[in-house]
Amino acid sequence: MILRKYISLLGIGSAQIDLILEKETYSAGEEVKGYFQIKGGTVVQKLKRIECDLVMADIKEEKEETVETKTILTTKSIQSETDEHIPFRFLLPDALEMSAGTLNYHFRTRLVFDKGVESKDLDVIRIVGK
Template sequence: MILRKYMSLLGVGSANIDLILPKESYQRGEVINGYFTITGGTIEQQLKRIDCDLVMHDHATRQKEVIDTTTILSSKLIQSDECNHISFSFMLPEKLSASSEEISYHFRTRMTFNEGVESKDLDIIHVV
């Protein structure tokens, strides 16, 4: 048991998060409704927070810019091998540039625990 706890602190067998979105393409100003799937690891872990950033990547300048962030604070205990769903809602800004060869968008999700490493996820979307 102690070995499993230390392995999860290093990220091995840690809980995972995945943002599930209903589609890939969205209009400017559209509300995106999806959910996070949280799957427990080999031991129980205390969830601290979930941060989800909308990131714009300008491939021409190689710069990334965080457009907006959604944060969910929680003290939920994630049991080993448990599966949970948490609702996600995000309104795209009206003034976003459309996706192109130079501009792309993605959601970068981080799940932080009281102890252990963060679980991360990345989901690409297209803005039309």
């Protein structure tokens, strides 16, 4: 048991997060709905927070800009080998540029534990005209 605990601190067998969205295409100002799916690892882990950034990426310019961040603070313990869902709602800003060519958007999600490495997820979305 102690060996599994130390291995999870290195990220092996730790809990994982996945943002599941209802769809991939949105308009500026629209509400994004979905849920965070958290799968427990091999040992119980204490969760500190879930961070989810909306990121605008310009591939040609090789730069990323965080547009907005949503943080859920918690002291919840993630039990081993469980599957939990936490609702997700995010209101997109009205002033977003449309996705086109080298400009795209994605949600970068991090599951931050009291001890151990973070679990990360990335979900691309497309912004179209209203």
